[in-house]
Amino acid sequence: MSQNDRKLHREAALTAGRPAPHIPPRRTKANVIKDDAEAIAVAKELARDFAAGAAARDRERRLPIAEIERFSQAGLWAITVPKEYGGAGVSAVTLAEVTAIISAADSSIGQIPQNHFYMVEALRLAGSEEQKKHYFQRILDGDRLGNAFTEIGTKTPVDYKTNFRAEGGKLLLNGQKFYSTGSLFAHIIVAVAKNWDGRVHIVFIDRSTPGVDFIDDWTSFGQRSTGSGTVTFDDVEITPFQVVDHDIVFEKPTGMGPFAQIIHSAVQVGIARGALAETVSYVRAYSRPFFELTIEHGYEDPHTIHAVGDVSIRVHAADALLARAGRLLDIATADPNEKTVAEASIAVAEVKALGTEAAQLASTKLIELGGARSTLESYGLDRYWRNARTHSLHDPVRWKYHHIGNYYLNGLLPPRHGAL
Structure with a gap:
């Protein structure tokens, strides 16, 4: 695309969109999180506050500028900086759990730092010592990395004209x-x-x-x-x-691919958790019984009880797969070779597949069990399904099943790239 073409596209996009918000240079240094336990604790604290405004932000399409500033200033955007450079160097298990905790509260906020963490890992694997020292320190101080990865109009999402x-x-x-x-x-x-x-x-x-x-x-x-x-x-x-x-990070076995994908998987698991929790809360508070029944409350309906039990099992299974994938990714990160990286990639593909299905099921059951009142815009409950469906399109789950099946049935190792 020529410079003139980009100018014309920019003018058209500005007509359809909005000018970017002003993000001032960072004024204060961020908190530096010391270990995994602190990262989890801080994520839980932030999630409680982020959840409160999630429906309104979604309804108004309002960018969470203040929330993102608080998120990074709390130190959570620097938790994967290696310990030798002053960071917490948290495990993949912890990174995935932090992402799921935030995503259960607001999955847009949970997704926003995905590419930040991806680029931190790319820097760890391929950067020079001078680059690592410089950029890791900026990240520890609170600077945020943004993604400029995929383009429109190319044959595939990994073709680049830039x-x-x-x-x-x-x-x-x-x-x-x-x-x-x-x-x-x-x-x-x-x-x-x-x-x-x-x-x-x-x-x-x-x-x-x-x-x-x-x-x-x-x-x-x-x-x-x-x-x-x-x-x-x-x-x-x-x-x-x-x-x-x-390119170098995929020319040999590294954890780069499953590292990128476990964060996306955690977003889906977080949506599933959030939708399930919302279902329980809403049904307990508002759901009415079917008129053929003689029960007093909607939450006594045997079909509702069965449905919540079914969703709970699937969400808990996705939780377990997410933790398992994190453990295998930690092994691959410590000892990257064809076997460990393939095991981590397949484990992450498994949780991405199940987590995506659990998120869509949980968000659908939320509306089904909530009844007609649950569709009111004031509640904003449809955002769980819309977010789960939209985020799932980052890379197709159908190909997860293909690579998982080929691995277990035919012993074929999955390809090395950022989408598996």
Whole structure:
């Protein structure tokens, strides 16, 4: 796409969307979380507050700017920074649980840091020592990374036209991204781009860099407040220090793929938990009995009791698979090889498949058991299904079953990429 084409698209997107919010430079240093237990405790505290405004934010498509600031300032966005660089270096089990806790309260907020954590892990695996010291410290201080990964109009979601080239003694980045979850809230944009020989890299770019532009044009019916809209790069000047090879992390066995996916899986498990908890709360408070019955309360209906029992089993099974996947990913991270990485990838695929189905079932039963009153806009209960359905489209669950089956039946290792 030429610079003129990007300009025309930006003008059209601005007409359909909104200008990006102003995100000022960070003014204070974030809390530094010390260990896994503190991370879980802080997540639970934040989740209670985030849940209170979730329905209104979804209804109004209001970006959670204050909530994201509190989220990162609490130190949770730095929990995967390795201990040797001053971070907590929490386990994958803990990262997944933190994500699920926040997502149960508000799945848009739970999804927003996914690519931040992904890029922190990419930096850990492929960055130079100088890059790690610099960017890990900024993350510990509270700077947030934003995603500029996927593009519209390419053959597949992992084809990229965004590129950087040497011109006049400078490196210039050009391109346009969509589905840029987190970038509207970020201090540093991390763009996925090809260099002159077609190799894929990630490029760390300060938000205020000339030539970077943001548009809030995300109009999906679900995950409404993730801010997953457009980012454009027009002759953005970069330096070699800002560039990290991305292809290298998949050319050998690493935990990069399952690491990316366990966070998405945790979002789905969180939605399932939230929908189940909402079902119990709503049915206990408002559900009326079927008129053919002689019971006093809707929660005494045997079919309702059975349905809640069925959903509970599936959600608890997804919880168990999420913890298991985290343990296997921790093993693969400590000792990455063909066997450990494949085991982690399959375990994460299993929880993504079951968690996605549990989230959609739980969110559907919430409305079914709640009755007609539960569809009122004032309750906002439909957001659970809309969010589960929208987020599930990040990568198709049908392919999870394919790779899982091939692994157990035919001994075929899953491919190494960020979507498995």
